[in-house]
Amino acid sequence: MARLIGGVGASHVPSIYVALDRGLRESPDWKPFFDGCVPCQEWAAQEKPDIAIVVFNDHGNAFFDKTPTFAIGCADRYMPIDEGYGVRDISAFEGAPELSWHIIDRLVESHFDPMICQELEVDHGLQVPMELLWGRPEKWPVKVVPLLVNVIQYPIPTPARCWELGKALRRAVDSYPTDEKIVVLGTGGLSHQLQGGRAGFINREADLRWLEDIASDPEKLRRMSRKDYVDMFGSEGAELIMWLVMRGALHETVDVIHRHYFAPASMTGVGMIVMEERPGLVNHGRS
Amino acid sequence: MVTEGAGAPEMPDVPLFDRTRALRSYKLNKMAQSLRNAENRARFKADEASYMHAAGLDEGEISAVLRRDWRELVGRGGNIFFLLKITASDERPLPLTVIGAHQINMPHEEFLRVRLGKI
Numbered sequence: 001m002a003r004l005i006g007g008v009g010a011s012h013v014p015s016i017y018v019a020l021d022r023g024l025r026e027s028p029d030w031k032p033f034f035d036g037c038v039p040c041q042e043w044a045a046q047e048k049p050d051i052a053i054v055v056f057n058d059h060g061n062a063f064f065d066k067t068p069t070f071a072i073g074c075a076d077r078y079m080p081i082d083e084g085y086g087v088r089d090i091s092a093f094e095g096a097p098e099l100s101w102h103i104i105d106r107l108v109e110s111h112f113d114p115m116i117c118q119e120l121e122v123d124h125g126l127q128v129p130m131e132l133l134w135g136r137p138e139k140w141p142v143k144v145v146p147l148l149v150n151v152i153q154y155p156i157p158t159p160a161r162c163w164e165l166g167k168a169l170r171r172a173v174d175s176y177p178t179d180e181k182i183v184v185l186g187t188g189g190l191s192h193q194l195q196g197g198r199a200g201f202i203n204r205e206a207d208l209r210w211l212e213d214i215a216s217d218p219e220k221l222r223r224m225s226r227k228d229y230v231d232m233f234g235s236e237g238a239e240l241i242m243w244l245v246m247r248g249a250l251h252e253t254v255d256v257i258h259r260h261y262f263a264p265a266s267m268t269g270v271g272m273i274v275m276e277e278r279p280g281l282v283n284h285g286r287s
Numbered sequence: 288m289v290t291e292g293a294g295a296p297e298m299p300d301v302p303l304f305d306r307t308r309a310l311r312s313y314k315l316n317k318m319a320q321s322l323r324n325a326e327n328r329a330r331f332k333a334d335e336a337s338y339m340h341a342a343g344l345d346e347g348e349i350s351a352v353l354r355r356d357w358r359e360l361v362g363r364g365g366n367i368f369f370l371l372k373i374t375a376s377d378e379r380p381l382p383l384t385v386i387g388a389h390q391i392n393m394p395h396e397e398f399l400r401v402r403l404g405k406i
Contacts, residue, residue, distance in 0.1 A: 015383070060368040064320045084323050084375030152368060154305040195367040197300035199387040200402025235301050236367075264403040266383050 002099075002176040005047050005183055006257070006276040007246045008040065009214060010129040012056060012187045015266035017088070017128055020136075033270060036260035037132050043257050043274050044133045050180040051096045052133075053103075053145040053169065055245045056125035056187040057152065059083070067153040068115035070165065072107075073122075073146035074100035081121035090127060090136060096143035099176055103145065106172035112165055114147075122146055129187045132272065142183075151188070151239040156226060162241045163222040166248020173249070186246025190261070192268035193234030200267055201234045207269040208261055210240065215256045215275055218247045237268075251277040298362040298390065312364025315352075318342035319369040328376045355381075357389045 019030045061081045063071075078093040104116055126146055134141055147169070150156055157165075166184075173182055190210060193201040210233075213221055222244055229238035254275040263269035302308060309316075318339055321327045331338045339349045351359040352373060360370055367386070374381045388398035399405040 060316075060320050060366070060372075061323055064317065064369075082323055082325065084328070084372035085380065086325070152304055152366065153309060154303055193301070194383065194387060195361045195390060196302040197298050197391060199390045200384075200398055202403060204404070230301060230303065235303055264405060267387055267403060 002173055002178050002180050002182050004170065004173050004249065004277075005049055005181045006043075006274060007250045007254070008044075008129070008133065008183060008185045008275075009189075009211075009243045009246060009271065009273040010040075010132050010185060010187050011189055011265070011268065011270035011272070012125045012128040013192075013265050013268045013270055014083075014124040014128065015268075016270070017124060017131060020131065030265075033262040033265055036262060037272055039258040040260070040272050040274050041133055041135070044183075047183070048181065049142055049183040051099055051145060051182045052130070052142045052185055053099075053147055053173075053182060054126045054129060054185045054187065055147045055149060055242045056122075056129070056185075057149050057239060057242065059123055059125060060152065061123040062121055062148075067150050068148065069150050069157050070112060071115035071117050071146075071148040072100055072104050073117045073120040073144075073148075074104065075117070075119055078120055078122045078126070078144065078146060080127060081123050083123055088127070090131070091138060091140060093122060093126070093130070093140055093144045096145050098178075099143075099180075099182075100145045102176050103147075103169065103172040106175065107165075107168055110168035110171065112168055117146075117148075120146060125187060129185050133185075147245065149242050149245065151242065156238070157241070158226060159222055159224055159229065159241045159244055162244040163218075163248040166245040166250075169245065170249040184246045184249050186243035188239035188242045189233065189237055190240060190263075190269040190271050191233040191237040194236050194267055196235065198234065201237075202263055202267070202269050203232060203234070203237075204261075204263055204269060206232045207263065207271060211259050211261055211271050211273055214243055214247055214273060215254055215259075218244070218252075222248070247275075250275060253278060298358060302361060302364075304366045308364040308366070312348075312366070314343045315348045315360070315363060315365050316369040318344055318352075319365065319372050322372040322376045331376055357386045358392065361390055
């Protein structure tokens with residue numbers, strides 16, 4: 001059976017790729033952030049997952065007038081989308097359609113009904129976390145399953161719903177009949193607000209607490225309301241609910257392999273965490 | 288606080304993209320989102336006002352886009368993720384922080400320091 005090797009939480013701020021494009025990796029503004037991601041990259045290189053399930057949101061690129069609350073790509077490949085600045089010169093992402101369809105089947109049986117995307121172009125929400133973990137290879141070392149969550153057009157799903165989706169996702173992974181190694185990426189955040197009178201809001205204390213709680217007390221995060229997320233992390237930072245899909249897929253007890261925080265990256269507090277389950281623990285997703 | 292432009296609504300502190308805002312600004316956001324496409328960007332750049340008229344925007348919206356008045360555009364219900372495609376179509380797209388500062392009428396350096404805590 002397929003094996004879930006761990007969960008990664010990662011920001012997907014576009015200024016991260018802009019910094020890389022402009023050769024600012026070593027600049028004082030960016031070096032502390034990129035240096036902090038190195039242990040996560042080392043973990044990925046060592047564990048060599050075969051497939052990454054990437055939980056992210058589209059930013060008005062693939063979807064506008066139609067807004068799926070949850071959507072899953074099941075294509076052979078995903079091209080980077082033109083977000084208005086031209087198509088980025090990065091490699092296309094190879095899909096894992098067999099696993100995508102399997103997840104769709106199992107989710108619907110679990111009474112989650114995602115939009116099924118047989119063609120999909122992906123924006124920075126998927127691109128940036130992939131680049132943070134694997135750089136800019138000619139060929140990505142992992143296949144991807146894009147799992148999109150609406151966090152822009154209200155009503156967005158509740159944190160509890162995202163958590164439950166994670167549990168259903170885990171049951172799907174556990175019942176997938178291959179020997180592949182799978183990692184789940186929860187993306188977005190951390191605190192930021194890009195618009196309105198509170199534009200520029202960043203909450204460093206809440207961000208640091210989030211990076212603790214996501215590992216040790218995710219139940220607390222799952223019980224918070226959407227308004228709690230907006231108040232604490234900003235209107236755009238509320239997208240952190242996507243990490244709950246990733247965390248819900250993991251056992252309640254995890255070991256933190258690495259945790260990293262930096263602020264501000266452009267207008268956002270950015271962070272990364274890698275979590276593994278302890279061998280021998282039966283995961284709660286089955287119960 | 289209301290900026291120039293007749294009928295420009297007030298800027299809320301936390302403009303969630305809810306039903307009210309999505310409906311009020313549907314055409315504005317749809318026009319901005321259409322700039323995701325390179326051919327549309329070329330048409331927009333050739334004649335912004337015509338492009339926006341064709342997209343059904345009202346005069347206040349068109350004026351705010353022409354002035355790149357981010358504060359007013361957000362006040363009118365524009366959502367940042369769509370609005371960004373307007374600046375993306377410009378010769379020199381603005382950094383997000385400039386658009387953030389503009390929304391609250393704060394000088395950029397002060398915005399970086401006071402809001403974002405940049406030293």
